[in-house]
Amino acid sequence: MMRTKPIIAIDGPVGAGKSTVARGLARELGFSYLNTGAMYRGLAIAAREAGIDPAAPDLEARLAPILAAIRINFAGDRLLLGGVDVTERVADPEIGDLASRLSALATVRARMRDLQRAAGAEGGVVIEGRDIGTVIFPDAEFKFYLDAEVGVRARRRHAELVAKGVSISLGEVLEQLRERDARDAGRALAPLKRADDAIVVDSTALDIPAVINALKERILSRSGVSKGLKRN
Ligand code: DC
Numbered sequence: 728m729m730r731t732k733p734i735i736a737i738d739g740p741v742g743a744g745k746s747t748v749a750r751g752l753a754r755e756l757g758f759s760y761l762n763t764g765a766m767y768r769g770l771a772i773a774a775r776e777a778g779i780d781p782a783a784p785d786l787e788a789r790l791a792p793i794l795a796a797i798r799i800n801f802a803g804d805r806l807l808l809g810g811v812d813v814t815e816r817v818a819d820p821e822i823g824d825l826a827s828r829l830s831a832l833a834t835v836r837a838r839m840r841d842l843q844r845a846a847g848a849e850g851g852v853v854i855e856g857r858d859i860g861t862v863i864f865p866d867a868e869f870k871f872y873l874d875a876e877v878g879v880r881a882r883r884r885h886a887e888l889v890a891k892g893v894s895i896s897l898g899e900v901l902e903q904l905r906e907r908d909a910r911d912a913g914r915a916l917a918p919l920k921r922a923d924d925a926i927v928v929d930s931t932a933l934d935i936p937a938v939i940n941a942l943k944e945r946i947l948s949r950s951g952v953s954k955g956l957k958r959n
């Protein structure tokens with residue numbers, strides 16, 4: 728499909744700053760923003776509500792009707808599942824863990840791929856996830872891979888969770904983060920990895936506005952595709 732505005736893909740591990748950076752960048756460019764991790768989390772909430780055990784041998788068969796019927800929408804910063812606001816449950820570390828487990832399944836990835844491609848097809852969108860530049864939109868006009876040192880990522884994620892009222896220690900967060908990264912990067916299908924043509928941005932020593940600026944500079948400096956971008 729022809730698009731007149733670019734797709735900006737941002738991939739990376741847990742706590743690299745993807746969500747905050749993607750949201751901020753989208754706002755500055757006047758683009759829309761798609762958080763694909765939240766889509767997997769929405770599915771995890773639906774699976775949990777249906778009482779699905781991720782260890783069940785027939786897990787994919789049990790998930791099939793849920794996948795077929797799932798309706799995930801964003802209303803600003805709110806996540807709607809079948810029209811119901813589930814935002815308060817999205818940050819739950821158990822939901823993140825279940826999302827990561829379910830995201831390794833072929834049927835889950837195929838469904839999410841279709842939903843994500845449909846949502847981003849027209850361009851003018853910043854999309855964040857694990858496989859956006861590699862699998863979902865390998866032809867994205869801009870691809871970034873956001874990373875940071877693991878201790879820094881754990882501290883950021885810990886602060887985020889504490890701010891949301893989740894009671895958890897830094898050590899636990901570090902352990903969960905390592906486990907989730909290993910699973911997301913180690914799976915057979917669409918694993919977390921840097922696309923060969925992605926620009927790596929290490930946010931270890933950068934704050935959010937600095938990262939947003941670094942990405943924005945890259946985007947606005949490339950003439951031709953910067954048509955249709957809003958300059959502030
Ligand atoms: O970005 P996040 O932490 O909200 O993502 C939750 C999980 O969803 C993550 O551990 C792996 C999965 N995920 C994925 O497999 N592919 C994506 N594009 C985004 C998330």
